[in-house]
Amino acid sequence: MHSFILRLQAGERVIAETACLAAVLENEAYTPYASLTATFLSRGEEIGEIHSVELEYDGTVVFFGIADNVRQYRRNGAVFVRVQSRSFTSVLAQNELVPGLHANLTIDQLLTGFYSFPHVTYQPYSGTGYIYVKDGASMWDSVINYAYKLTGHHPYIRGNRVCLTMPEQCAHVELSPAQVLEWGTTQDTTKFVSTYHMADVSDNYNAYQLENPPAVRAQIVRHKQLLLDKQYLSDPEGALRFRCQFSQRGWRSSYVTYSSYTAEQLCDRVSFGDFMQNACICRIRMVFGSGGIRTTLWTYEDGFYHKS
DSSP states (O other), rough: OEEEEEEETTTTTEEEEEEEEEEEEEEETSSSOOEEEEEEOOOOOOOOOOEEEEEEEETTTEEOOOOOOOOEEEEETTTEEEEEEEGGGGGGGTTTTSSEEEEOOOHHHHSSOOOOOOOOOOOOOOOEEEEOOOOBBBHHHHHHHHHHHHSSSEEEETTEEEESSSSOOOOOOOOOOTEEEEEEEOOOOOOOSEEEOOOOOTTOOOOOOEEHHHHTTTTTOOOEEEOOOOGGGGGGHHHHHHHHHHHHTTTTEEEEEEESSOOOOOOOOOETTTEEEEEOOEEEEEEEETTEEEEEEEEESSOOOOOO
């Protein structure tokens, strides 16, 4: 039996429901939050004003987030509660900084020096860097550019923690043929740009340009013209390299679906026979319902992640 507990925080009061009817929990490496949709048979206590949502599975908290949508309803003499929630790091996509240059920032100053975000933490990193904030850019956009310039990698979320590099410790999931329901590969070139063109400080277009090899091999013709990216004043070519990698995000992946759930997190590792060996987990989707529980794990082969 699979044990789910849904905890709804209403001020000082915690409402716990244990009869799970359906749940979908998803994490993805390029998305700044985890998402949960769940329906429970309720004991009928009036829920009131809910502030946060927590899901526990077999004794492990696998989700903690903002109560985006909560619905309590009655049908055929029974009471149900349905929640839709995103982890607290979703605020990074919903807040903006003052446009312009912000210099000599640490990761602590970037994530705590402008606003205070409940429950959002970060992986310590000793470097400093600058960001150039464009009008309408989210804080997550700034975190992406900050992380890439310092580490060469795209940031990701584990729980409610912002991570710039691979985790210091991670779990390793070993899957057997008896567990696995399906496995395969996918390809998606819809985000590809074939060539980026960027102006210099004098607004001379085509001063810098870079072709995206996977797009060229696929005979895709998509050109983008850009003004000079002030995020990369000291390295204009770096701005184009970043955009090429960004347009490739998740374009090739391998996946495996198995009939259980082990509370994996992003950048844990998964192995399945010769198909996957110690591969970095880049997307997780756990589904529970009348047919039982199943989990799909994806590993990417793109500009930032590699299957091996």
